[in-house]
Amino acid sequence: MTLKVAVQMDSIAGIDIKGDSTFALMLEAQARGHELSWYLPDELAWQDGKVMARLRDVTVQREVGNHFSQGEDRTVDLSEVDVVLLRQDPPYDMAYLTTTYLLERIHPKTLVVNDPMEVRNAPEKLFVTNFVDLMPPTLITRNAEMIRAFQVAHQDIIIKPLYGNGGAGVFHLRPGDDNLSSLMETYAVMYREPIIAQKFLPDVRKGDKRIILVDGEPVGAINRVPAEGESRSNMHVGGQAVRSTLTAREREICDRIGPELKARGMIFVGIDVIGEWMTEINVTSPTGIQEIDRFDNSNLSSLIWDAIEAKRA
Numbered sequence: 001m002t003l004k005v006a007v008q009m010d011s012i013a014g015i016d017i018k019g020d021s022t023f024a025l026m027l028e029a030q031a032r033g034h035e036l037s038w039y040l041p042d043e044l045a046w047q048d049g050k051v052m053a054r055l056r057d058v059t060v061q062r063e064v065g066n067h068f069s070q071g072e073d074r075t076v077d078l079s080e081v082d083v084v085l086l087r088q089d090p091p092y093d094m095a096y097l098t099t100t101y102l103l104e105r106i107h108p109k110t111l112v113v114n115d116p117m118e119v120r121n122a123p124e125k126l127f128v129t130n131f132v133d134l135m136p137p138t139l140i141t142r143n144a145e146m147i148r149a150f151q152v153a154h155q156d157i158i159i160k161p162l163y164g165n166g167g168a169g170v171f172h173l174r175p176g177d178d179n180l181s182s183l184m185e186t187y188a189v190m191y192r193e194p195i196i197a198q199k200f201l202p203d204v205r206k207g208d209k210r211i212i213l214v215d216g217e218p219v220g221a222i223n224r225v226p227a228e229g230e231s232r233s234n235m236h237v238g239g240q241a242v243r244s245t246l247t248a249r250e251r252e253i254c255d256r257i258g259p260e261l262k263a264r265g266m267i268f269v270g271i272d273v274i275g276e277w278m279t280e281i282n283v284t285s286p287t288g289i290q291e292i293d294r295f296d297n298s299n300l301s302s303l304i305w306d307a308i309e310a311k312r313a
Contacts (some may be wrong), residue, residue, distance in 0.1 A: 001309060002034060002035065003029075003308075004080070005084075006083070007022065007186070008084060009085070012067075015080060018064075021234065021285075021286065021287045021288065022285070023287055024083060024271050024293070025289075028302055037081075038055070039055050039107065044099055046102055051077070052075055052076060052077055055076045055079055055124070056070040056072070057070060079106050079110055082312060084110055086112055086116060091165060092124070092165070097120055114266045115272070119284060120151055124280045124281055125140075125280055126140075126162070128204065128281050131256060134277065135277055136277040137199045139197045144184045144191075148180060149161065151173060151180060158172055159173060159183065159195055160195070161187065161193065172273075194278065204224075207223035207226075207242060207274075208223070210223070210270050212289060213270075213272060214257060214268060216260075217300070218251070219303050220296055223242040224241055225241055227239060242290075242296075253278050254271075289301060
């Protein structure tokens, strides 16, 4: 089948083609003969009952500095498109949520991946609370005294903004650390949402594993090892990607959450696991498939498109 595919994403000009999962998905769509276009989230609109976007037809190639060419802007009714890939990066804010409300009006006639209603209902650090026995001790609140009591109970903790991304605003408070009050004052200025506190997991020194699931099934993993002196494993802050396979515990976690992801129409999901514990379920704009492909000589984009095409069929 030939599908009309529109990608809602951040500017294609600025992506890192060596690591960007959206770019890999676009290459695979193009290789399958699908008609490819893209648009910015700000170019999504509703008017007179129609959900529209300013699309540009695009071709992509794996050539640094010359990775895409595109046509002129044109306004298109997205109900005329077969698939929309919801792929802009967080922050998971009201602007992000509004795009899900708009795209929900065309889904599933136009298949939106992942399902926009379920994306809206599953912010990464909250969705994981559906599986409390699989996650480390966690507190979500704006109340400084409750966080202080959590620190006293667990001594070594991580605190971070509930809707943060990319490791921004993440702090490791060690036993006896007296910076909590100052951090809470800073958070109060920067965020209106609650803060998440978790027991620090020493296993993070061995890595924070990203596991990719396609239609509820685990298909690959990488381990992201923090740089020396860092508690964050995000690769853009110095974390190193290392080849990895799944442990028995990680397969148990995937077996538990997989059916729920599939039932919610979550085709492409990335979960984060440290040691024995799942810390996040990423459904907005998961990453990691290019790194896994290089280590495993695989093509996870092909598996994702197999699942998309099966749903369209």
